Amino acid sequence: MEHKAKSIRPFIGATNFEVSRRFYRDLGFEETVLFPDMSVFKTDGLGFYLQDAYVKDWIDNTMIFLEVDDVSRHWNELVALDLPSKYEKVKLTSIKTYDWGRECFLHDPSGILWHFGEFF
Numbered sequence: 001m002e003h004k005a006k007s008i009r010p011f012i013g014a015t016n017f018e019v020s021r022r023f024y025r026d027l028g029f030e031e032t033v034l035f036p037d038m039s040v041f042k043t044d045g046l047g048f049y050l051q052d053a054y055v056k057d058w059i060d061n062t063m064i065f066l067e068v069d070d071v072s073r074h075w076n077e078l079v080a081l082d083l084p085s086k087y088e089k090v091k092l093t094s095i096k097t098y099d100w101g102r103e104c105f106l107h108d109p110s111g112i113l114w115h116f117g118e119f120f
Contacts, residue, residue, distance in 0.1 A: 009040070009047050013059050015110040017052035023087055023109050024050065054110070065115040071095055071102045074116050078106060 014020035021039060025031055029041035037052035048064065068074045075095050083106070084090045093105035103117030 007045065007047065009049055010062075010064060011049045011051055012062055012064070012112055013051050013053040013055060013110065015054050015059065017050070019087065019109050020050055023083070023090070026081060026083065026086070059110050059112060063113045063115060065103075065117060068116050068118055071104060071116060071118045075104045078104065078116070 017037065021031060024041045029043050029047075031039050031041050033039050034049075039050050040047050041050060046066070072095065078092060084092060087109045089107065089109050089111060091107040095102055095104045101117055101119040103115050106114040106116065108114065
């Protein structure tokens with residue numbers, strides 16, 4: 001099968017839609033409101049849909065991996081944003097090195113775990 005894909009966009013939920021919208025704008029994503037209960041957030045042609053929907057098991061098991069060109073730079077930018085002091089439940093975990101590459105972690109206000117990584 002030849003996909004010829006142009007993008008892939010996961011759908012994620014939120015415990016508090018307005019807080020999550022603000023969080024992702026602060027994180028540097030550009031928001032386009034699609035409906036009162038759904039927005040698409042984009043950066044450099046990549047994106048995801050944020051929904052005003054909360055299903056605990058879904059949210060608790062959602063992880064997103066975003067490949068970045070320089071994890072150290074990205075980590076420093078995340079730290080400078082100081083998101084944990086602005087948003088309850090937001091948590092940063094510093095860079096870890098593995099045999100495949102390096103990554104750092106960010107939990108969003110709903111608990112969704114973001115992996116920001118670079119491959120060797």
